[in-house]
Amino acid sequence: MTVNEFDVLLARKDVIADDVVRLTFHHPDGDELPRWEPGAHVDLMLGNLVRQYSLCGDPGDRSVLEVAVLRERDGRGGSAFVHDGLRTGDLVRIGGPRNHFPLVPAESYLFIAGGIGITPIVPMIAAADASRADWQLVYGGRARSSMAFHEELSQKYGDRVSVLPQDETGLLDLESLFDEAYEDTAVYCCGPEPLLLAAERAVPEWLSLHVERFAAKENSGERTEFEVELARSGMTLTVPAEQSILDTVEGAGVPVLSSCQGGICGTCETPVLDGVPDHRDSVLSEQEQAANDTMMICVSRACGERLVLDL
Template identity: 50%
Template sequence: MIARRPLTDRVDEFTLAATDGSQLPGWTPGSHIDLVLGSPGVRERLVRQYSLCSDPADLSTYTVAIDRHRDGRGGSQYAHDTLAVGATLTISAPRNHFQLTRALHYVFVAGGIGITPMVPLIAQAQAASRPWRLIYVAKTRADMAYLDELTQLYGERVSVHESAHDGRLDLAESLSDLPRGTAVYVCGPATMIADVEAACADQVAVDAFFERFTVVDTGDRVNQPFEVALAYSGDTLTVPADKSILEVLEDNGVLAPSSCREGMCGTCEVGVVSGELDHRDSVLTPEEQSENESMMVCVSRCTSGRLVLEL
């Protein structure tokens, strides 16, 4: 890590460079990387995903911004309390499940730290000379990372909503009557994503794309055992109620890449040949989930008793 600076009282920006000074792998706006957090020798190390928010044309560094979550899963607290300039970290290559699609108009909706993937996405839309606007929501302006930079660059295209003063934003009103061919990108709390999806659902030729920071709530769904057949090897394995498909694959020596193990990063996506699926990830869109062509084997399950995977 070559630099660190505060953006708000809770958000710090971390700048990373290769230890040998070489260029880092290329990436596109909307990409994220895994950061392996924890001390060497500690068995249970934390792997967390953070959006890249720097310039993809500059591969000398990566930049991520991390919000300290007091009630989080430990990664943000470790980063804020431990990481200092000069620290050596293990990271993954960038992955992108949130890339900018071709559209006539764009609306970006960011809640708090959800601004991080929006910074390069907005720059891409601006470079393409497409009409766009940003709705930036946080408790107060003081909680909005990158706000000064964004308003200086883009002026009135940036709309700010301070929930501490103005209450909850009515996204149904803010996103009403969007032009045909609009793509709406949202990153923030689950309630915000749900509000955006509802606001866009009945509009013609308007698509919503989202990125989540939280694990999907599975509610009162009860796990049932099922069989997994591997199409390439011909093996059939049993997945008990208390284990994931990924764990059973690993127990049986089947190579299955993984990272977050919580359905948020997309590393463990596997193609599906047949079977009825219970999707529990936050990577695939509702449309992609309904197609049942792939699944995240770290969290998602089968409801038909038998599943055939492209493994």
């Protein structure tokens, strides 16, 4: 258990789109819940599973935490547990909040959401609107009935919101969107991997692109053996080619917080004291990776023969 973990009460469970439920959590004793900023997510401890979900409520309302969960038909059991197993009145253990998708200050924003990727975007839009920044939301999905929050966003913000279901309008035209964006616009994109890859390919250099992934990027890089020195534990370990740093460290009896084991949640982020990491995560920005002062040890490896970690 960590200081970041606490119990919450599931106060409401509402169907808000096809295969999407919104969970509203309260503190069991009515206390205030932790502060968070747009882009943050929490870990839900679901039996023996841990899953990450973006917070989609109002950061200013500390009486509740809200997440929206899509039933993943080919998932690993987490979303099915949420949809079929959780009941109003249940106590749920939560970890976090943590934020690896923060909203940077900007005069202009372009928000691009695909499907359930709308969840972290909802509080970002509210923050951008409150700051009187210029912003636009382009929201795609399979069908209108599957797109959570589209009605309330359209009603509240009018023509700043473009709802473009694929069965009505086809795939999002990202190149046209980017061509029409103001210079130095901050672009926030969240959704399925094909959308994120398309955005990364199409974005011009004058726009700042920020993405959040719900699934790990494919890692096909070479895997070789190397050493890790654990500075605080006084141990030097060999990481085999077929094993992660995380598994090696835990196998040596050194406890490390971890969750997704796919480089997308940021739970296992570890300071690097020496050596150059081979970053294979989907959390750190290019600038953060280039700094080489932290790494996700569940997927990332070493560029050389040795790393020194603050473990």
